[in-house]
Amino acid sequence: MNQREVIETMKMIQEEKLDIRTITMGISLRDCADENPERACAKIRDKIGRLAGRLAAVGEEIEDTYGVPIINRRIAVTPISLVAESSRTDDYVPFARALEDAARDAGVNFIGGFSALVHKGATPGDRKLMQALPRALSETERVCASVNVATTRSGINMDSVRTMGKIIKAIAVASKDRGSVGCAKLVVFANAPEDNPFMAGAFHGVGETEAVINVGISGPGVIKSALEKIQGSDLEAVAETIKRTSFKITRVGQLVAREAARRLAVPFGIVDVSLAPTPSVGDSVAHILEEMGLERCGAPGSTAALMLLNDAVKKGGLMASSFVGGLSGAFIPVSEDLGMIEAAREGALTIEKLEAMTAVCSVGLDMIAVPGDTSEDTIAAIIADEAAIGVANNKTTAVRIIPVIGKKAGDFVEFGGLLGSAPIMPVNRFSPSDFIARGGRVPAPLHSYRN
Amino acid sequence: MKAIITVVGKDKVGIIAAVSTRLAECGVNILDISQTIMQDNFTMMMSVDTDRSSVSIKELKAQLAEIGKRMALIINIYNEELFDSMHRV
Numbered sequence: 001m002n003q004r005e006v007i008e009t010m011k012m013i014q015e016e017k018l019d020i021r022t023i024t025m026g027i028s029l030r031d032c033a034d035e036n037p038e039r040a041c042a043k044i045r046d047k048i049g050r051l052a053g054r055l056a057a058v059g060e061e062i063e064d065t066y067g068v069p070i071i072n073r074r075i076a077v078t079p080i081s082l083v084a085e086s087s088r089t090d091d092y093v094p095f096a097r098a099l100e101d102a103a104r105d106a107g108v109n110f111i112g113g114f115s116a117l118v119h120k121g122a123t124p125g126d127r128k129l130m131q132a133l134p135r136a137l138s139e140t141e142r143v144c145a146s147v148n149v150a151t152t153r154s155g156i157n158m159d160s161v162r163t164m165g166k167i168i169k170a171i172a173v174a175s176k177d178r179g180s181v182g183c184a185k186l187v188v189f190a191n192a193p194e195d196n197p198f199m200a201g202a203f204h205g206v207g208e209t210e211a212v213i214n215v216g217i218s219g220p221g222v223i224k225s226a227l228e229k230i231q232g233s234d235l236e237a238v239a240e241t242i243k244r245t246s247f248k249i250t251r252v253g254q255l256v257a258r259e260a261a262r263r264l265a266v267p268f269g270i271v272d273v274s275l276a277p278t279p280s281v282g283d284s285v286a287h288i289l290e291e292m293g294l295e296r297c298g299a300p301g302s303t304a305a306l307m308l309l310n311d312a313v314k315k316g317g318l319m320a321s322s323f324v325g326g327l328s329g330a331f332i333p334v335s336e337d338l339g340m341i342e343a344a345r346e347g348a349l350t351i352e353k354l355e356a357m358t359a360v361c362s363v364g365l366d367m368i369a370v371p372g373d374t375s376e377d378t379i380a381a382i383i384a385d386e387a388a389i390g391v392a393n394n395k396t397t398a399v400r401i402i403p404v405i406g407k408k409a410g411d412f413v414e415f416g417g418l419l420g421s422a423p424i425m426p427v428n429r430f431s432p433s434d435f436i437a438r439g440g441r442v443p444a445p446l447h448s449y450r451n
Numbered sequence: 452m453k454a455i456i457t458v459v460g461k462d463k464v465g466i467i468a469a470v471s472t473r474l475a476e477c478g479v480n481i482l483d484i485s486q487t488i489m490q491d492n493f494t495m496m497m498s499v500d501t502d503r504s505s506v507s508i509k510e511l512k513a514q515l516a517e518i519g520k521r522m523a524l525i526i527n528i529y530n531e532e533l534f535d536s537m538h539r540v
Contacts, residue, residue, distance in 0.1 A: 001455065001498045003485060003487065006496050007457075009534055009537055010529075013527075064508045064509045064512060066529060066533050067528055067533065068533065248537045251537045255533065255536045319540075
């Protein structure tokens with residue numbers, strides 16, 4: 001028994017909010033396809049119930065046994081467009097309801113996978129899924145959706161990008177009485193990972209096994225506290241400290257992932273080594289950047305600081321886990337991070353600066369509230385810009401943007417719970433409409449002669 | 452399992468007695484104890500074996516929490532594997 005180590009661990013959990021952010025069970029629904037949509041939905045509910053029935057209980061058991069809080073238990077399923085496509089129906093909303101029921105019965109707060117992969121083109125099933133999104137996301141609470149519109153290998157499908165601009169506006173309108181919160185449950189991806197345990201973008205990829213346990217770690221507070229102890233030292237020391245701390249955090253994730261897999265008799269997939277913030281005090285990625293020496297997150301230097309953070313987190317985490325996957329890096333969701341909210345409110349953080357920051361971290365423009373009158377084309381163009389960063393840099397990027405109906409720049413919107421609250425950020429007022437109207441595909445980029 | 456119990460709070464008479472009595476009643480074997488005063492706080496760590504415990508970990512936690520509440524202490528129990536995996540390569 002080493003006193004110093006025990007005290008350090010205890011402090012991390014008690015004071016610095018070290019926790020396991022999510023244990024996510026990936027479940028293949030490929031065998032649930034049926035010509036009859038009602039039968040398909042029944043199969044979906046049955047299968048999720050059968051495999052994930054003990055997920056919540058096992059989460060609690062592990063929490064008790066190890067003394068580490070496990071915040072969320074979640075489920076990710078095969079992209080529903082693939083499952084529903086065999087059914088003779090044009091309406092995919094019942095599939096969302098089936099997922100909602102299954103999630104509620106399993107005691108999980110979010111289920112991901114109401115998804116379509118359309119980076120090269122859309123099938124009739126993909127189109128039906130996208131058209132179902134406004135109702136699916138406004139009439140359910142737990143269902144999360146994602147649409148992959150681009151990959152490095154196939155380029156950007158601008159027809160789908162344009163469609164998603166329209167769909168996001170329609171979701172915002174459909175859920176306008178609740179701050180357009182439906183949009184907070186939809187991620188538009190470039191290079192979507194197939195094993196991401198974090199919502200709203202989690203789905204169970206087609207290359208995955210029947211069922212799998214993936215774990216998402218957390219710990220912005222732990223990293224910030226570690227940096228508080230080395231104030232004024234150079235950035236080499238900062239990187240080294242983050243790396244060592246990330247190692248320790250990830251080891252907890254690995255331990256919990258193995259144990260959850262064993263208890264549920266499902267293979268262990270990956271640990272997602274991500275710094276996932278929450279809106280509570282002491283759990284902010286923005287505050288880590290500020291601890292490094294920036295007056296506010298978003299100040300010049302933010303991109304460099306974030307690159308250092310993201311890279312050091314990965315380097316520490318990779319050694320700590322036998323399989324690292326998912327998004328792995330630092331998340332910068334505006335509404336879910338107290339420091340980001342403050343920075344956006346004060347005007348230190350703009351959409352343009354966030355866009356630059358997404359080139360060096362694990363996600364994209366995440367949980368950004370914009371004025372309700374932002375046009376469909378502008379939203380599509382923001383998605384296209386973000387996809388371009390992902391495609392050109394061979395990384396995942398995503399857009400989770402919420403045009404809050406009835407609100408204008410400078411107002412504030414409250415989503416509640418984990419989704420947090422956000423100031424409405426101003427959007428560039430010049431029009432991309434003629435560019436978006438062209439449609440078609442942006443070819444995959446060249447990957448030699450890199451500059 | 453082998454576990455570490457941590458007890459943190461203001462020093463007073465009878466902390467070790469209260470915790471160890473309860474552990475004995477629950478059939479939890481104490482392997483090692485160390486204590487120190489940190490920033491005016493009494494900090495005790497116990498290495499214990501719960502394999503022959505008469506109560507579940509959940510119940511043990513609840514019983515320790517009850518002592519913690521009565522004596523204004525923060526008592527936690529962690530699986531020893533947690534420390535091994537975090538601090539050993």
